Each structure stands twice: as C-alpha cells, then as structure tokens.
Amino acid sequence: MHRPPAWTSAAALPKVPPPLAAEQGLMRLSAYFLPLLRENPSEAQIVSHRLMLRAGMIRQSSAGIYSWLPLGLRALKQVEQIVREEQDASGALEVLMPTIQPAELWQESGRYDDYGKEMLRITDRHERAMLYGPTNEEQITDIFRHSIKSYRDLPKNFYHIQWKFRDEVRPRFGVMRGREFLMKDAYSFDIDKRSAVTAYFKMFVAYMKTFKRMGLKPIPVRAETGPIGGDLSHEFHVQADTGESELYFDSDVVLLDENRIDPASLTVQDDIAGWYAATDEKHDPAEFETRVPEARRRHARGIEVGQIFYFGTKYSKPMGAVVVGPGDEPIPVEMGSYGIGVSRLVGAIIEAGHDDAGIIWPESVAPFRLGLVNLRAGDARCIAAADELYAKLCAAGIETLYDDRDESPGAKFAAMDLIGLPYQLVVGPRGIDKGVVELKERGTGKRQELSPEAALNRLGAK
C-alpha cells in the first residue's frame, strides 16, 4: 500500500513545542539531537571513546577525525571556555591564526623538512606549497617580528584555540588521539631568560588552575622537550589506567598549591623540582628512591593534557624575531610555548569520571547542569508540573536538558545516567501525589524527595 511522504501532511509532523526565546541555553530533548547508542560500537575500545559515541557526543568521520554533535560540542565549549578564562587571567592575549599556513615560514625555521609525514602538506591552485598547521610557532613569530621592535614592548604572550592536524600513523582512543584536534597554544616572548622563565611559570600556574577547575587532579611532570626543542619542559597528566604515558611521582605532588607559587621567584624552579615527578623517559630510579620515601612512591599511567616549553631563541634567531635593547643592541627574543589539548581533555575528563552507567560530568564542564525528567509524558499533571519547573529553571538561567519524550521510565533513567549531567530532577505521578519531585545527584547516586520549590532552591534558582 502506497503511503504519501510524511511532509505532505501537516498532521504527520511530530508535535514539538517551539522553543521560547527565554529558553536559550536550555533544551527540550524532543527537539534536540541526541543519537544515543544502546550497544557499544565495536570500534571503541576505551571507555571515554565508547561513552562519547554512546552518549551521542561525537561521530567519526574517518580515522582520527570526528564531528562534534550538539551534546559533545557543549562539553567541548565548556572546556574551551575554562581554558580561555585562565589564559586571559594570566595576561595572555587571545588571537586566532589560520589552520592553513604557507610552507615558506616553516622553511625559514628549518622545520619544513624536519617535521616529516605527520605534517599534512597541501598544494593550492597556484602550485604554492601550503600545510595544515600542526602547531603555530612560526606563524606567531612572524606576527611578532613584523610589529614588535623594542624591548619596551615586552613581555608578551599570545594564545589561540584552533584546530590542528597531525597525520598520526595510528590515531586511536577517539578524541584522545585524533589526527585533527582542538588545541590551545600560547607563545611567550621575553627580553631575557630570567623573564622568560617567569612567563613559563606563570603558565605553569595557569595550567594547574585550569585543570583543577575541570575537576581533575593534574600531575605536573618533568618532560623531554622533543621536536619543539629547548631545555625546560613540564607535561601535565591526568591519572588514568588507559593513559599512554608512564609516570613516576611522589604522591605528595597533589599537595602542590599553585596559588602559592610565585612565578617571578628566583627559586621557583627549585621549589617545583622539589617534588619528584617524571615520565618514564626522564625517570631516574636511583633518584626516585633517595628522594621519595617508599610509602609515597607512585607508579601510574597518565593522559597528557598539556605541555609547556621554554626554548629560548630556537625560533627567534633563524626567523629574525629581534628587538632593540636598552643599549640599542639587537636582542633575539626568548620564547616559550604552551599547549593544552582541548578536545583531548573532553576524553580525559570522562576517563577520570564515569561509572558502569555512563559519564559523570564535573559541574564546571557538564554540557547541561541539570536533566529534568518527565517520567510520564502522556500524563497531564506530570506535563504541567514539569513544564512549570522547566519555565522556572529557564528563568533562573540553570542550563537544563528537559526530557519530555514519550519513553519508558527505565529508558529515561538510563539515558540520563549515560549522558551524566550532574543533577537529575524527576517528575513522576508517584511524587506528584505526594507533592514532591526527586532530585538525584549523578556523582553520588544520592536522591531525595523535595517539594518543587525546595528542589529549585537546592539548584540555586530564585
């Protein structure tokens, strides 16, 4: 039997209430795009990758390249915003450099040949050699040298948050090791080493604050400088069994208080070096044993979420980033660079926060703060109660995802646990009879029955 396509009949369209103007930042699930997967996709081996796919956050396009769907994009933007705020607070200046760069810049620094196959090389229609940037030292140095000519304009620190491409031989673990990834990279310019090291430790402090705000316990470890070059570097790791790096550290490193670090202090480096923490490349078993009491020695795996480098004049000399000093002499500037894997952090945060049922977002990065659940979408009283709560949450500016779908209660609970919003507010017929709603904390699993007003208060509304 032939049926006309649904769009020929207005009656066939699903009835979705139009979003109110006041609903900005809030969302009815019936109008959202949240393609949940009930089963584990076979390609995903580690938990964050599985959960991101199952929770409808990302979709793979090709190996190591992903689309970010609405829920995932919200989480990504939350992470990005925290990174931005802490960079701004440290005095760094946000810019935005292009993804596509001219090869000449990289030929100048000598890295065009060094970088190898990881760099995606492109030719434009005029046969000009271009590349999709794996990082931006050359680009920012070029900007700097065109405009900054005097030591009196220093220090400066520029950052941007931009997509990078590194043609990894073997991308894996979802967004944790993609070929295309979102990265915050900052570049500092100073007149001398002393000042450059201060810039370095300013970033050190900013990084500690950034990761802690995301509910993580960062472990800063001494690191190799690798192809970026230089002689001072730290990596910041999040502990996770699925991490790719091996760490050796003093368990007291978690006591390191970034608020008490003075980046300008002459002894800051020694202070931080006072805590033993190293990747396996830098690990010295003899030193580990003499300096750290056995009870505090830790050997664990970690996910690298950031790395900072001081590399002196490695780029400024070949590229002519030179300022005039107080005595009229030319001085190549002292540089550092500072990266945070923004898209990787989303995966790392999930690795650090989940259970068998799904993701457990820290409030600071959760894509929504609250999931409002109408357990019985066909019931007029439930609809009225849930709609009223939704309107109040909306007015209070509490980011809410409102599950108004006509699904079974079990499916709704499972979906909420999977996407892991910090709070769930459940409206059901049982509670309505008693004049209560149920507030559940995703992290602890604690639930309590409250009057709607009390629940709103608890969530900070009104």
Place this chain on the structure above:
RNA sequence: CGGGGCGUAGCUCAGCCUGGUAGAGCGCCAGCUUUGGGAGCUGGAAGCCGGAGGUUCGAAUCCUCUCGCCCCGACCA
C-alpha cells in the same frame, strides 16, 4: 612503519569452512495495551553482503587485487 583482526540493515552480530532466492536481536514506522530503572503484542519499512576483477550454470560464501576501519608495537598535544 612492522605484526594481527574485521568490513553483511542505523547499532550489535549470525550466515562464509561445505556456492543454490539475505537472517536475528535492538533501533525505526503504524496501531493497541502499558508506565518509577533500557515494557508487551500485532503489523510494517529498511541491505548492489566495502569496491573491482576472476572462477562457476549460479558467488555474501571460492581466488586475486584494492579501499576502509580497529587492535598490539615503534612514534606523538
């Protein structure tokens, strides 16, 4: 880049060894019943079996080549 594995419906997979009209569960659509932890029944839609060659009367199945994806290792935010 070395080694291994897998491509069949949106997802998870069976069928392949031993060639003979393409299957299941979940999801999706319609209807009815249900409703506090992934509901039930009935009916339905949906796949050039990754692609190209070959063998054969006949290929998801056998052979060759290719492309894609995943895993282990070496390398990297």
